[in-house]
Each structure stands twice: as C-alpha cells, then as structure tokens.
Amino acid sequence: MKTTDPFAESLNNPKSFTLTYELVPGQGAGGKKVDRLLEFARRAREDGRITALSVTDNAGGHPALAPIAIGAEIQKIGLEPLIHFSLKDKNRNQIESHLFLYQRQKFRHLLVLGGDFPKPTYYGQAKPVYDLDTIQTIALVELIKTGHYRQMKEDEICNHPFDFQCGCVVSPFKMTEAEQVWQYAKLLKKIRAGAQFIITQLGYDLSKYENLIRFLRQEHITIPVLANVFIPSPAVAKFMARGGVPGVILPKKMAELMQNEDKKQRLLRAAGMIAVLRDIGFSGIHLGGNGLSFDDVRFVLDKAEQIQGADLQSARENAHFPIRGIWSLYKNNTGRQQKPHPGAKPGCRPLHHLMHRLLFSRTNPVSRAFGRFCRFCDQYHTTRLMLTGCEKIIKGLLFGCRMCGDCTLSENTYLCPQSGCPKKLVNGPCGGSRNMACEVFPDHLCFYVQEYCRLDPKTTLHKLGSEPTLPPKDWALEQSSSWINYFQGRDHTGGNF
Ligand code: SF4
Numbered sequence: 001m002k003t004t005d006p007f008a009e010s011l012n013n014p015k016s017f018t019l020t021y022e023l024v025p026g027q028g029a030g031g032k033k034v035d036r037l038l039e040f041a042r043r044a045r046e047d048g049r050i051t052a053l054s055v056t057d058n059a060g061g062h063p064a065l066a067p068i069a070i071g072a073e074i075q076k077i078g079l080e081p082l083i084h085f086s087l088k089d090k091n092r093n094q095i096e097s098h099l100f101l102y103q104r105q106k107f108r109h110l111l112v113l114g115g116d117f118p119k120p121t122y123y124g125q126a127k128p129v130y131d132l133d134t135i136q137t138i139a140l141v142e143l144i145k146t147g148h149y150r151q152m153k154e155d156e157i158c159n160h161p162f163d164f165q166c167g168c169v170v171s172p173f174k175m176t177e178a179e180q181v182w183q184y185a186k187l188l189k190k191i192r193a194g195a196q197f198i199i200t201q202l203g204y205d206l207s208k209y210e211n212l213i214r215f216l217r218q219e220h221i222t223i224p225v226l227a228n229v230f231i232p233s234p235a236v237a238k239f240m241a242r243g244g245v246p247g248v249i250l251p252k253k254m255a256e257l258m259q260n261e262d263k264k265q266r267l268l269r270a271a272g273m274i275a276v277l278r279d280i281g282f283s284g285i286h287l288g289g290n291g292l293s294f295d296d297v298r299f300v301l302d303k304a305e306q307i308q309g310a311d312l313q314s315a316r317e318n319a320h321f322p323i324r325g326i327w328s329l330y331k332n333n334t335g336r337q338q339k340p341h342p343g344a345k346p347g348c349r350p351l352h353h354l355m356h357r358l359l360f361s362r363t364n365p366v367s368r369a370f371g372r373f374c375r376f377c378d379q380y381h382t383t384r385l386m387l388t389g390c391e392k393i394i395k396g397l398l399f400g401c402r403m404c405g406d407c408t409l410s411e412n413t414y415l416c417p418q419s420g421c422p423k424k425l426v427n428g429p430c431g432g433s434r435n436m437a438c439e440v441f442p443d444h445l446c447f448y449v450q451e452y453c454r455l456d457p458k459t460t461l462h463k464l465g466s467e468p469t470l471p472p473k474d475w476a477l478e479q480s481s482s483w484i485n486y487f488q489g490r491d492h493t494g495g496n497f
Helices: 006-012 031-046 066-079 093-105 134-146 175-194 206-218 234-241 252-259 263-280 294-305 310-319 349-359 365-377 382-398 446-454 460-465 481-489
Strands: 016-023 052-055 078-084 109-113 167-172 197-202 225-231 283-290
Touching: 006 016, 016 031, 031 052, 031 066, 031 078, 031 310, 052 066, 066 078, 066 167, 078 093, 078 382, 109 134, 134 167, 134 175, 134 460, 167 175, 175 225, 197 206, 197 283, 206 225, 206 263, 225 263, 225 365, 234 252, 263 294, 283 294, 365 382, 382 481, 446 460, 460 481
Parallel strands: 016 052, 016 283, 052 078, 078 109, 109 167, 167 197, 197 225, 225 283
Antiparallel strands: none
16 A cells, blocks of 8 residues: 555645546446546546545535545555545534544545535435534544544554544635625634645636635635636536536626537636636646546646746636626625625624623623522422523524524524524534525525624624634533523533633
C-alpha cells in the first residue's frame, strides 16, 4: 500500500495547483456506471494531473452506492479518494463508526458537508438526521486526533494514525446580504474548528470567486481553497437555472446560450474558467460535470494550461456570467434594495432578551430565586412534571418550542432552530437556501435569514464568525425542562451562567 499522499503534498505546496475531480456513484452496486467511474480513475491515474478523486455521499439526497466502495477501488488504482462525508444520514455514533472504518481503510481526506435534504424513496421520505453539523463534526475529528476525546485503548489502536484532513464547503454565490454574510461567518467557524482546505460551491460569477479570495486574504486565512468548476450538459444547465439543485445558481442567460453550443465550446469555456481562477489566486480546481469522459477532462486541462497572458481576458469574458441583483461583500454593485440587514426586523427580541436577563443571569436576584425554585422542583417527580408542563405551554406558545431540553433561544435571537429550521442547525445555515428561501420549504424564509434580521444592528460578519460554536445536543435531555437543566448545569452552558 502506498504511503505517499500526492493530494496532501499538492495542497500543502503553495507553488502547486491542485486538481480534483468529482465522481457521483449511482443507485446500484455495479453495472456500466461503476465501470465508467473506475475507467475514469484509471485514466486519471495514468495522466497524473488529478491528485484526488472525490466521491459523493448520497448526492442530491438520493440513496446511492456508499462512497467507501468506490473509494477503496480508487485507492487500489493508486489515486487518493476524497470522501464526501454527508451528515444528513448519520448520527454521531454513525459518524464515529464511519471515521474508524475510513481510518482502517486508510482514507485520509474527508469533505465534511451537511448534504441535501433527503428525497422521497422507500415508503416516502427518509428521516433526516443532522445530529451534528459540519462545525461540530470537524471539531470531533480534531478532538479524536489530539486524543482529547476517545483515547483508544491498546487493543483498539489501528496500526496507522487517526489523521484525517477535513475539508469544508463555502458558497460565495449567495444572492442576499444575510445569506452571504452567514456563509462567510460559518466558514470562519469551520476553519477555527479545524478545516484544512476549502472547496467552493459551483458557480459562474467570477467576481464572486474574486470576493472569496479577497475575503480570505483579508482574514489572513492561508489554507488551500479549490474553486468548483462544473461542466453541466445543456439539459442539466436548464435544470440548474430553474433552481433544481439546492444552493446552485446558474444564470438563465448561460443556460440559454448552452442550448446552442456543442460540447467543445462547453469544454473550452471550462478551460478558460480554470485559467482565470488560477490567475485570481485559487490553490486549485475541483472539477466535475455530467457525462464527461476522461478524454473530455484531459482536453479541458490541456487547454487550460495553454491559456495565459492576453488570452485570459477573452477567457474571462466567455466564462463570466454575473448574477443580476446579487449582493456583494465589497461593493453594492446592483442597485437592488437588499432588505435583510442586522436589526432590520428585531421582532420581540428586545423583550425576550430582557426576560432572559431577568431570569437567567447569575447576578440577578430574581434569577437566583428562580434558580432555587427550579432546583427545588427537580427534587420531586410531581413538581418536576408541573414545571416541565408549564415550560412546554409558555415556550410552545411563544417560540414553537419542541422541548429539546437544551435551550439555545438566547444564542439564536429568540427563534427556535428545532421548530424553525428543517435541518435543526444551531451554528449557522446550510448552503441550500435560494434568494432567502429555505431549501426544504421554499415558501418559507430561511431560518438564518430571519435570525440575521433580528441580530443586534452592530453585528458584523467578523463578530458573527467569532461567536462560540454551540456543542451537539444531548438528546437524553429531550422532553425535560430546559429551565431545570440550565440551573442544574446539564445543558450546553454546563452551569457557567
Ligand atoms: S432554514 Fe435555512 S439553514 Fe435551515 S434548512 Fe432551510 S435553508 Fe438550510
């Protein structure tokens, strides 16, 4: 088994331009689709420019061949697999179990992502999991790595280290201020948790790629960042332009143009895009597409290498599809009124904040008395039940509370993520929203857009990104009183109030 890691070496070498390609397993264990993926891997290995092949994990929310199957075959071929580690289908035990499995398999690179909401399959829609979010998962990997959690016993240790390199995803293509600011703020948290490389969402507005590089430089972030260059077929481009893929924005103009183009024109555009993104300052490219053979990809890479100097300008004109009305981090280039900004719609937040400070602050005598009352009620079954019932009614009416037992209302502008966000995310949004609408319920505003409008008006992106990460919920507390849990130190505050 090889011990060198060309993908990590390339990522860690600032002079090299890293290339990865995304493989999407289908809904079966074998057949022509799998044969095509493996043939692609063999050809990529011979060519030598692609250092890792990423393998999706139930892409689009559909069940598919697990990435470990294709990953193991890629490894045998002699290429590095980059396994997508999607959290929609895994609870924390399954996450750890998969980490051990991947360690045994000597997989070294994971792309940690929330994943698209499950789509209907056997007897309807699968129950989405999202037990840990991306930040919490990256933090878990780091904790296991450093031995601060789950120190392996002598007879459990694998003969190679638990040493995953976790990547994360960011979208620089969000339409509105609230969504974009959240994306960057969450990126800061993922990096703080231990993410070691970044892959962008796919997009075709090159100025947004520039914004990302500028943002990373401004924040002195030096971890490698790969731009996602996706070459859709004309039919898939149409589907994406209609909003068919969560979080993906493909301008209608581009989809229309593509209907009259042949494959060579599409490949040449991608080649130009790679050259421009390299010039912008990306450390590499994460390439993908529908129905591409390795010959197509080789053509794209060959052409991209030839585009330099004066050719870059025309390549840029051919590949740049600005999105009308999109908000920009660095200039208001659209003239479109952007509604959400922190503090735009505070709702009842100030009142709830006042109540919270009165009842749940160590320095407040009312809070101390309430704490004594809660601790008293916790001593007896009947009083505990009565207080829990009271909390259920009051918070159910006010916040749509689901009685998770570990309340994060004060950290989420007094909106409840358990009832407001279908993925129940507590540390920032997923990447699936579209023009402020939720990925899962497009008729609803994304929970985090609502939260953004209620933030203190002085909140900056940087402040949002430096907020402490909320830990995973302890589901043993479900249906118990969060008031009691708070004063007994059983919730995420651990008694530090
Ligand atoms: S509410 Fe926002 S964060 Fe939650 S699933 Fe919908 S788009 Fe994602």
